[in-house]
Amino acid sequence: MEELVVIGNGMVGHRLIEALHDRDSAHHWHITVVGEEPRTAYDRVALSSYFDGASAQDLSLGDVSGPHVDVHVNERATAIDRAHRTVTTATGRVLPYDRLVLATGSTPFVPPIPGHDLPGCHVYRTIEDLDAITASAQGARTGVVIGGGLLGLEAANALRLLGLQAHVVELAPHLMPAQIDEGAGSLLRNLITDLGVHVHTGSASTAVQAADHGRVSHLTLGQDTHLEADLVVFSVGIRPRDDLARTAGLEVGERGGIVIDDTCTTSDAHIHAIGEAANHRGTVYGLIAPGNAMAEVVADQLVGGAATFTGADTSTKLKLLGVDVASFGDAHGRTPGALDVVVNDAASGRYAKLVLSDDATTLLGGILVGDATAYATLRPLVGSPLPADPLALITPEGAAGLGADALPDSAQICSCNAVTKGELTEAIDCGNHDVPALKACTKAGTSCGSCVPMLKKILAQAGIEQSKALCEHFPQSRAELVEIIRATGTTTFSALISAHGTGYGCDICKPAVASILASLGGGHILEGEQATLQDTNDRYLANMQRNGTYSVVPRIPGGEVTPDKLIVIGEVARDFNLYTKITGGQRIDLFGARLEQLPDIWKRLVDAGFESGHAYGKSLRTVKSCVGTTWCRYGVQDSVGLAIRLEERYRGLRSPHKLKSAVSGCARECAEARGKDFGIIATDQGWNLYVGGNGGFTPRHAELLAGDLDEETLIRYIDRFLMFYVRTADRLQRTAPWIESLDGGLDHLREVIVHDSLGIATELEAAMEDHVAAYTDEWAAVLADPDKLARFVSFANAPTTPDPTISFTTTRDQPVPEAPLNLGMPTPRPQEATR
Amino acid sequence: MSTTTQTRPTTWTDACSIDRLHPEDGVAILLPDGTQVALFLTRDEHLYAVDNIDPYTGAAVISRGIVGDRSGEPTIASPMLKNVFSLRTGHSLDEDGVHLDTWPVRRDGATVQIATRAEENTP
Ligand code: SRM
Ligand SMILES: Cc1cc2nc3c(=O)[nH]c(=O)nc-3n(C[C@H](O)[C@H](O)[C@H](O)COP(=O)(O)OP(=O)(O)OC[C@H]3O[C@@H](n4cnc5c(N)ncnc54)[C@H](O)[C@@H]3O)c2cc1C
Ligand code: SF4
Ligand code: FES
Numbered sequence: 001m002e003e004l005v006v007i008g009n010g011m012v013g014h015r016l017i018e019a020l021h022d023r024d025s026a027h028h029w030h031i032t033v034v035g036e037e038p039r040t041a042y043d044r045v046a047l048s049s050y051f052d053g054a055s056a057q058d059l060s061l062g063d064v065s066g067p068h069v070d071v072h073v074n075e076r077a078t079a080i081d082r083a084h085r086t087v088t089t090a091t092g093r094v095l096p097y098d099r100l101v102l103a104t105g106s107t108p109f110v111p112p113i114p115g116h117d118l119p120g121c122h123v124y125r126t127i128e129d130l131d132a133i134t135a136s137a138q139g140a141r142t143g144v145v146i147g148g149g150l151l152g153l154e155a156a157n158a159l160r161l162l163g164l165q166a167h168v169v170e171l172a173p174h175l176m177p178a179q180i181d182e183g184a185g186s187l188l189r190n191l192i193t194d195l196g197v198h199v200h201t202g203s204a205s206t207a208v209q210a211a212d213h214g215r216v217s218h219l220t221l222g223q224d225t226h227l228e229a230d231l232v233v234f235s236v237g238i239r240p241r242d243d244l245a246r247t248a249g250l251e252v253g254e255r256g257g258i259v260i261d262d263t264c265t266t267s268d269a270h271i272h273a274i275g276e277a278a279n280h281r282g283t284v285y286g287l288i289a290p291g292n293a294m295a296e297v298v299a300d301q302l303v304g305g306a307a308t309f310t311g312a313d314t315s316t317k318l319k320l321l322g323v324d325v326a327s328f329g330d331a332h333g334r335t336p337g338a339l340d341v342v343v344n345d346a347a348s349g350r351y352a353k354l355v356l357s358d359d360a361t362t363l364l365g366g367i368l369v370g371d372a373t374a375y376a377t378l379r380p381l382v383g384s385p386l387p388a389d390p391l392a393l394i395t396p397e398g399a400a401g402l403g404a405d406a407l408p409d410s411a412q413i414c415s416c417n418a419v420t421k422g423e424l425t426e427a428i429d430c431g432n433h434d435v436p437a438l439k440a441c442t443k444a445g446t447s448c449g450s451c452v453p454m455l456k457k458i459l460a461q462a463g464i465e466q467s468k469a470l471c472e473h474f475p476q477s478r479a480e481l482v483e484i485i486r487a488t489g490t491t492t493f494s495a496l497i498s499a500h501g502t503g504y505g506c507d508i509c510k511p512a513v514a515s516i517l518a519s520l521g522g523g524h525i526l527e528g529e530q531a532t533l534q535d536t537n538d539r540y541l542a543n544m545q546r547n548g549t550y551s552v553v554p555r556i557p558g559g560e561v562t563p564d565k566l567i568v569i570g571e572v573a574r575d576f577n578l579y580t581k582i583t584g585g586q587r588i589d590l591f592g593a594r595l596e597q598l599p600d601i602w603k604r605l606v607d608a609g610f611e612s613g614h615a616y617g618k619s620l621r622t623v624k625s626c627v628g629t630t631w632c633r634y635g636v637q638d639s640v641g642l643a644i645r646l647e648e649r650y651r652g653l654r655s656p657h658k659l660k661s662a663v664s665g666c667a668r669e670c671a672e673a674r675g676k677d678f679g680i681i682a683t684d685q686g687w688n689l690y691v692g693g694n695g696g697f698t699p700r701h702a703e704l705l706a707g708d709l710d711e712e713t714l715i716r717y718i719d720r721f722l723m724f725y726v727r728t729a730d731r732l733q734r735t736a737p738w739i740e741s742l743d744g745g746l747d748h749l750r751e752v753i754v755h756d757s758l759g760i761a762t763e764l765e766a767a768m769e770d771h772v773a774a775y776t777d778e779w780a781a782v783l784a785d786p787d788k789l790a791r792f793v794s795f796a797n798a799p800t801t802p803d804p805t806i807s808f809t810t811t812r813d814q815p816v817p818e819a820p821l822n823l824g825m826p827t828p829r830p831q832e833a834t835r
Numbered sequence: 836m837s838t839t840t841q842t843r844p845t846t847w848t849d850a851c852s853i854d855r856l857h858p859e860d861g862v863a864i865l866l867p868d869g870t871q872v873a874l875f876l877t878r879d880e881h882l883y884a885v886d887n888i889d890p891y892t893g894a895a896v897i898s899r900g901i902v903g904d905r906s907g908e909p910t911i912a913s914p915m916l917k918n919v920f921s922l923r924t925g926h927s928l929d930e931d932g933v934h935l936d937t938w939p940v941r942r943d944g945a946t947v948q949i950a951t952r953a954e955e956n957t958p
Contacts, residue, residue, distance in 0.1 A: 473903075494878070503903075503904045503907065504859075504878060504903050504904040505903045505904070506901070506903035506904065507903060507917055507919070510901050510903065529858075531860060532857070532858070532859040532860045532901070532902065535901070535914075536899070536900075536914035536915070539899055539914070540899070544899075544914060544915065546892060546894065547893075547894050548894035548915075791860075794863065794865075795862075795863050795865040795871075796850065796855050796862035796863065796874070797850060797864050798865045801865060803863075803871070803895050804865075804869060805871075805888070805893070805894070805895045
């Protein structure tokens with residue numbers, strides 16, 4: 001066994017160990033890893049999601065230690081002794097090696113301007129940096145990022161998420177000068193400014209100034225312009241960490257970086273360097289894909305292979321602040337004779353450029369801003385003949401619509417992990433028939449995720465399609481049924497099943513169709529035949545409990561309730577002997593009502609001004625609120641007022657699954673809005689709208705759809721979001737998995753909701769207006785209709801005789817169901833999962 | 836109009852008037868001996884009577900379930916945990932050995948009647 005020492009446990013160091021693990025099954029190598037950070041490798045590319053709810057644990061790339069791998073974290077390598085082949089660490093450990101790999105990455109460059117090291121100045125590279133930024137943002141108002149490149153814009157978004165007014169200062173005349181051209185840069189600037197980030201291009205930061213308390217207070221631009229800044233983040237570039245190598249006498253590049261050849265070997269044959277620390281043919285790559293490629297090469301070399309690294313693709317796709325930016329291949333058109341085809345549509349916020357060979361036949365590269373859907377198709381085409389007219393490729397639907405068959409087998413589909421179309425097709429042939437299986441088998445799609453839409457297309461091209469049938473009675477998916485019902489104006493289940501389905505239906509399709517009919521304005525859910533379609537709880541407008549009794553939940557919008565109304569609830573509970581509990585949804589649940597008691601209970605509640613809380617429906621449940629400006633000393637907006645307005649607007653809306661919402665009055669987020677399907681958090685300027693949050697089986701934080709909205713725009717966006725969900729989601733699919741299932745995910749959703757890319761916004765809003773106008777309280781309607789009331793009896797032949805099987809005992813002074821009779825019952829089978 | 840096959844002579848008890856029964860919308864009937872029956876009229880006008888007690892939970896709720904079919908077999912899904920039973924035989928379609936008792940049921944003029952001794956072990 002030989003000793004391999006790896007210095008640096010970042011992304012590329014981690015990839016090396018994984019790659020070697022896959023190849024060195026004979027355990028020729030014993031590996032020792034030394035990493036300076038206090039934790040094992042994590043996904044630095046996804047670092048910003050730390051501000052979006054991901055934990056350090058979520059980011060972790062997993063534990064690689066084992067019998068053949070020792071990992072020492074929180075330990076810096078301090079010297080390399082090439083003569084004796086040992087590495088010394090800060091704890092005094094001396095590690096002998098046969099081969100050494102330097103995977104030390106890089107550090108952010110901090111320009112030595114006056115004040116650069118004041119408290120409140122930060123960089124953006126590690127989890128610790130992010131923790132420091134978060135701490136420093138407490139009590140701060142403005143944050144300035146110096147550097148308008150890819151990372152700088154990510155940092156600006158992070159500052160925004162922390163509730164700061166964000167500024168970006170860039171020396172070059174436009175943003176992201178390394179990746180995009182001037183036209184794209186100016187459009188990007190507009191889009192980002194619209195989102196509330198202030199952009200200062202062509203501005204040199206010359207000094208950071210402190211106030212009396214010693215912390216940063218502002219920034220000097222040029223000679224005498226001042227910009228308020230309570231927090232500064234430097235993001236002007238990276239410097240390879242080549243100091244160890246330098247001291248050990250290895251060759252380093254003119255502008256830094258440990259010089260390596262095509263086998264990733266340094267000037268010492270026993271030492272390799274990979275990732276951002278390495279300088280290959282004069283280039284230091286600041287991206288993960290080339291680093292991973294180098295790791296694979298070294299792993300191969302270590303087991304006697306002959307793999308080489310000959311340079312890498314520097315394509316990037318950035319999705320930030322809701323703006324897509326992609327740059328690939330020869331984006332700047334540096335190839336002699338290269339031709340440009342440009343579409344610059346400022347009105348719709350799109351810029352697209354293709355760079356073509358001098359005879360206009362071969363794609364060399366391109367830039368996309370505003371809408372980068374075409375990236376997944378275009379990037380693999382670089383170097384190939386164009387499959388269509390270049391202009392057609394960059395019109396909104398052009399390239400997105402291109403099938404996977406336009407690509408040659410050699411086309412690299414996943415650039416992060418160097419997976420070609422050929423390799424994917426092979427994996428599909430081996431039985432990997434969905435995206436998760438393809439990811440696990442080929443690693444494609446596991447890094448930046450931008451190739452996932454293409455993976456889906458390749459699966460589709462291979463003829464693999466999951467059955468969308470709702471159940472044995474309908475071959476269509478729920479979304480297709482919505483379209484059929486809308487187009488044909490069908491109003492009953494029986495008409496639908498006889499025209500478009502088979503048989504009599506079942507407990508899957510009946511409630512699903514009932515919900516669609518109700519969403520599309522089908523009248524009262526207990527009207528005529530509709531009553532027989534409803535799921536357990538909708539059938540009696542109450543939630544069935546384990547002993548066949550029901551619970552009663554009156555609506556308490558925003559959780560605000562008067563003492564008089566509270567007293568009524570108390571009296572009703574007392575008079576009907578109901579178990580009473582405050583729910584997790586800021587309202588009160590009364591349990592243990594028998595079927596025939598429901599109308600009497602609801603009569604009392606409706607007379608006191610209550611209405612149905614739809615606790616039973618796949619529909620809006622509650623909009624929770626915090627006290628906001630009404631009482632709270634931190635509140636910046638009236639969260640209670642907005643919560644009530646939203647609850648009253650969307651109450652009664654039937655949807656594929658239940659809908660929950662919350663409004664918080666400031667970033668402290670006491671209403672837990674980010675755990676909701678749509679959550680709203682107040683900002684100084686208005687409201688941030690988050691979507692896709694979920695508790696339940698798979699908790700997930702909602703993500704920002706749009707920021708700093710005024711109340712009317714906010715409501716328009718929510719109208720569109722909810723109606724789009726109602727029309728396109730699967731049965732029992734909550735918003736979180738629905739968004740995940742959309743081609744293009746949250747970005748696509750934002751295009752539809754905010755930029756109206758499908759041109760349906762007006763129609764969605766109108767549909768919501770119809771819903772709002774048609775709303776009536778379901779329980780009041782039952783009380784007013786003898787036919788519907790007739791359903792609420794215990795027995796058809798003894799309407800008021802209580803069900804003799806129901807009995808209660810007392811626990812903590814309240815009635816609870818008597819333990820069920822032992823009927824020698826079979827064990828209940830597991831219930832259908834929600835998603 | 837049709838009735839299920841009657842296997843042996845029994846007493847017929849009035850359950851309810853036919854107007855009370857809407858297609859696929861079950862009702863519960865309390866028999867004189869305290870037994871609860873779930874009574875259904877299907878869309879093709881068959882009458883079925885099965886146990887109202889859900890064998891999985893002991894709750895008397897079967898009449899509030901959803902009527903449908905599985906490959907043509909008429910079914911009732913318990914509202915409690917969505918277990919599906921044949922309306923014809925009472926047998927669970929998901930799990931061997933679990934079943935609801937069934938009763939002969941017929942229409943006598945405007946009245947629906949149930950034979951008040953449960954059929955044991957229907958086929
Ligand atoms: C009463 C309550 C518990 C409590 O005592 O606090 C409750 C009770 C029930 N929940 Fe819940 N959930 C209650 C808050 C929640 C919350 C917390 C919240 O809303 O802030 C969650 C997690 C948040 C979320 O939904 O994302 C929650 C996640 C669930 C889930 C899992 C959903 C998922 O997407 O995975 C189910 C199962 C389902 O819907 O399929 C569920 C289902 C149920 C049902 C309806 C099960 C059923 O069909 O019998 C329970 C019956 C309620 C009843 O009889 O009235 N309940 N449930 C809460 C009622 C809130 C209200 O006022 O309406
Ligand atoms: C916020 C952010 C977003 C990014 N987004 C993208 C993106 O979208 N696409 C993309 O391609 N790239 C992106 N990158 C760049 C990408 O993260 C890097 O290219 C990648 O992490 C490089 O991996 P590495 O292993 O070379 O360096 P690192 O991940 O930095 O790992 C080096 C490790 O070595 C340790 N180390 C250094 N010296 C020593 C020593 N002497 N002893 C012990 N340990 C030492 C360091 O502490 C560090 O943990 C992003 C980077 C950041 C910061
Ligand atoms: S979220 Fe903010 S405004 Fe609302 S109660 Fe909490 S601290 Fe106060
Ligand atoms: S291209 Fe980044 S994961 Fe595939």
